[in-house]
Amino acid sequence: MFGYSIADISNIVVMQGFSGLSMFTVLLLMALGLAIIFGQMGVINMAHGEFMAIGAYTTVMISKVAVTYGFVSYYFVFAILIAFILAFAAGYFVEFIMIRHLYKRPLDTLLATWGLSLVMQQIFRSTFGAKEVSAELPEWMLGSFNPTPDIDIPINGVFVMVLAMVVTAGVYLFMFRSRWGLRVRATVQNRVMAGAVGINTQKVDRVTFALGCGIAGIAGAAFTTIASTGPTTGTLYIVDSFMVVVFGGAASLMGTIASAFGIAQAQSILQFFMSSSMGKVSTLLVIVGILMLKPEGLFASKLRK
């Protein structure tokens, strides 16, 4: 095949597969937030990528501070936390100002949040400049380890993957094992009844939206370990993340994980064998094709409509 030997192919698949994993983690973290906001609340948050950028810029800024005061090797823990908190707060504010007035018009949330994303991009550009910035990575995160001489796995990739797994587990526990998650699911299933049994549905909405944005913030922190951040970074991932959520079946956590994995791997491996653009085009085409046949996504929750 294409003049590669079998051993070459398997090495390429492993390495491309691994670089696909880094993309998988960012997509997964983005999509988790979206799955909560879109899957649970039906709000199309086009500014989701900008909430990710909040997290990314926060991490970059903290890394600058860390370099000055010399705590580079462990600043990342703070960065993730603060990225989450800032994005959460921003999401909380946006829900209060804008989103809560638009719940009955889901298509309009799309337009309004698109406007919001433009404003946020310009804020980033005015504050941090149009150039891309990158975080100072701690030393232990650089480098790579080699299980065999031909395979080269970067450590930062492993790190963000672990992070993504932790966050996914956290989201699962929150949504399916906590009181809060119970309230969220109750509100989604039947808003009126949820209100009648004493759940403050407005507050649930606000926290749910903010949580989704907070997770996007974590995605941003993870993003800084694999690429540099610019004002329009968020827009690069927004369509992909939506495809992940829709493809996986909007309300399903398993579906989101599986489709993030599938999409990231397919793109990464195809991009090696074809040109980068054709890899992306063929992946998206396959997804759109499958969605046309199976519009409810891979793991649809069994609901009567």
Next chain:
Amino acid sequence: MNTMLKKIVSSNLIGGKQGAFGLAMLAALIFIILPVGVDIFRLNLVGKYLTYAFVAVSLVLLWGNGGILSLGQGIFFGLGGYGMAMFMKLEASDPISTKIQTTPGIPDFMDWNQLTAIPWFWEPFNSLTLTIIAILVIPAAFAYLIGFAMFKRRVGGVYFAIITQAIALILSILIVGQQGLTGGVNGITDLKTVLGWDTRTDTAKYILYYLNGILLFGSIFLSRYILSSKFGMLLLAMRDKEERVRFSGYDVSDFKIFIFCVAAMISAVGGAMFTLQVGFMSPSFVGIVPSIEMVIFAAVGGRASLIGAVYGTLLVNYGKTFFSETYPELWLFLMGGLFMAVVMFFPNGIAGLWDKYARKIKFLNKIYEDEKPVAETSATPVNAEEIGAKA
């Protein structure tokens, strides 16, 4: 004569005195005030904006009245624009003017990408007739394909928006990636003539501007005709209560496919006029950003108002040009703020404001009194109970 005039005015196409007044104002602005008031450079710019208005008009049909939000109208604008651009590029690439190339007689970007022959799908664009047919048929066929696949399976609303957006992304990546076949990220440039007629002279620009205006009015009339027919009523009913229309025995998906195809064709005409007036076509008019911007034009104008869409397009683009020339920093803030404000506070856009305040002006009130509302203005897409519930 007088009765005949009355008959025409009261017909659905014109929409009564009120509709006639709106059309007359727009016609005066486009055909008289602007050509007299601004120089040819600016007029050419207005002409460019008016090509976006085709897309805005198509979105009024599709979204404002049909409830189908397509975030991929850039696809059809692009298909139309590229169709015309391919024809003009082939004409510009005759063997004499391209004799310095390795392979004379093919477009310059193909030569740069080591192509030695014109690809098969470029061949039909040697003929103007085939090009015009292609500009209308290809987008409609593509829309039919998408619409058939989605609407027959009852994919609608938000999912339709996301999938059309993905298709717009796919197409723009494809155009950028296949540089040898499409001109890549630069698009198809240096377009000068149509059948030997130089489109860059001032006279040609005036002629194209008027042609554009006439076609735009044609699209508005076509849309009016559709909206004021029984089909238009069904469209509104589908927007507001799709299930109920389905239960009444109508095949909702067929209507949706039809309106999607019409919208695609109108957008494609806009794209072709864009290429003619601006002299190039590039993937930056195909992707996600332009597609959403065009939705905003329609939203600012008033999503259910055909005439409002034209004003919305002109206003937003004027603002864009003005601010990006004088305060580039401010532009994205303003544009973003405008989106949010329109969606939240003026969901019926300029047309909604006009309806509300025009009656307070005495002279206008005279025209409006004793008029039963026409289809266009009676169909308030977002009613007060929905937005004012909490505010």
